[in-house]
Amino acid sequence: MTLTESAPAEASPDGADRAITTSGLAMRFRGGQLAVDHIDLAVPHGSVYGFLGPNGSGKTTTIRMLLGLVHPTAGTFAMLGTDLRALDSVLPRVGALVEGPAFYPFLSGRQNLARCDAADPSADLPTARARIDHALDQVGLLAAADKRYRAYSLGMKQRLGIAAGLLRPRDLMILDEPTNGLDPQGTREIRSLVKQIAADGTTVFVSSHLLAEVEQICSHVGVMSTGRLVFQGPLSELRSRGEPRILIRTTDPPTAAEVLGKLGLADITSTDGQVSAVLGGQPPEKINAELVHAGVPVAGLETARPSLEDLFVELTGEGFDVNG
């Protein structure tokens, strides 16, 4: 029997074409602060779901609730078609990395994984050694397996955290900030690792406060802001949400702004040497003609959709750490 065969054959009980569903999930800290404000997540099976939001927006608390580490104050959730009351039965199918990797500094990478595997009440005993080596190999740590965790670099620690999730076949991987604190090279390694995990059919739920780090790998995104889920859907839907704008470079911004106003364009902003406005379906060539007609010297004209980053700033308000 191979691992592939023993994996649940996509058993999707009623309505469970979703890997994670939460309804009204909320967590209020003892201090009274509402860390997670009644969110309704819908993570489709087989997706790579980017769970985005600034630090402190409730991402980690949500993940802790999903993994049974903290108890929701309200609401409910289901993972892989299993209700939270039977969480212990579904957790073996979920690989997790919560708020950064946490291992014993005095043990080696291999010993740490062996300990995780030993703690698993349903691990397959005869294959333990092979599975541990394989997990280490998948994250590229086989060569450093016998080094103490203490001596690992931050990137190696993150990769070991992911390896712990790969000790057995999983249907869902929950990765909390797997790229946190990594250099661009490390971030790229984690990204390709996540891609590889997803390519094998595992649903990946990955949180990050940096949009740019997960944008390339996500099929779906959920955006958190101060405990609320302010957007959820396919990445393409988020992209199409931004209204195209026209941007005019000119030496006479006031007159250009006046012309745009006459044409009925909204949200006109004028800075030194350029004017921009929401295009609102007007053909740009017509606007150009009007500008020239009004004697505005047009040095350049372009239309552009706002970048995803701009949309995120809009969704999450100020303080979103766009550039790290």
Place this chain on the structure above:
Amino acid sequence: MSTASVTEVPQSTPAPGAAPVRHWLRFFRSELRNVFLRPRNLALLAVLAGAPVFLGMVLRINTPAPGSGGPGAGAFVGQIAGNGVFLSLFAIYVLLTVLLPLAVSVVSGDSVAGEAGLGTLRTLLTVPAGRTRLLATKYATIVVFCFAATLIVAGLGLLVGAIFFPVGPVTLLSGDTVPLADGLARLALIVCYVALAMSALGAIGIALSTFTQHAIAVMATLLVVVIISEILDAVSQVAAIHPYLPSHFWFSFDALLRTPIAWSGVLHGLASFAAYVVIFGVIAWARMRRADITS
């Protein structure tokens, strides 16, 4: 479909039935390794091992007159010159006041609070190790540590005693003399008794450990509990509460050194330890069941 790239790893069909026990034993072994191979704990055990050696050397250089000494530990000191076995008893007596409880405090502080502090508690619980299962395994490990620590003290005491002093038939506290084998059997019983006393202390420790993520706080609190208990136990004005103090029966093992053995004292002690294990075990379990793991 799960990770296709792991297909080459064979997965054998798990045998149901015996599996939970085998899995638990594996977890227990891993836990034991973590406690007994941890450099800090090894240093603690080395200190415990060094104490009887030190005491033996001191008493060899400055041998007390046979029959000298007073009550308590003194009763053993006077006999060491005549029989090295008593060095073992003397070492247990001396270390039981502070050093053995200290070792138990360190390990029980580590048990849950230490894991929380490292963050490994969340790693283990998301495996998922199971909260009750984890707690039970942790406590079983503490009990093993208590036995190991006591055995090390007694064993080295016996070894050093045998090297420095004559060894022979044992004269009990009641004045009778029993053969060496009988004496050693009684020593074994005393080791078990003291280890159980320390295990009861460990139950208080693991309960405290579920309330914080600072192992050092557990250690300090537990030591304060021990010291206050020992002080109160020495104040006759509060004699009414003496039987309820955690440390009250620790030294009752001298009943095992009399003929006939005064079992009532020993059994009272064991009942007290059992009560502490049950009460604090339930507290630890209740806390562990519901606790939000935010570390």
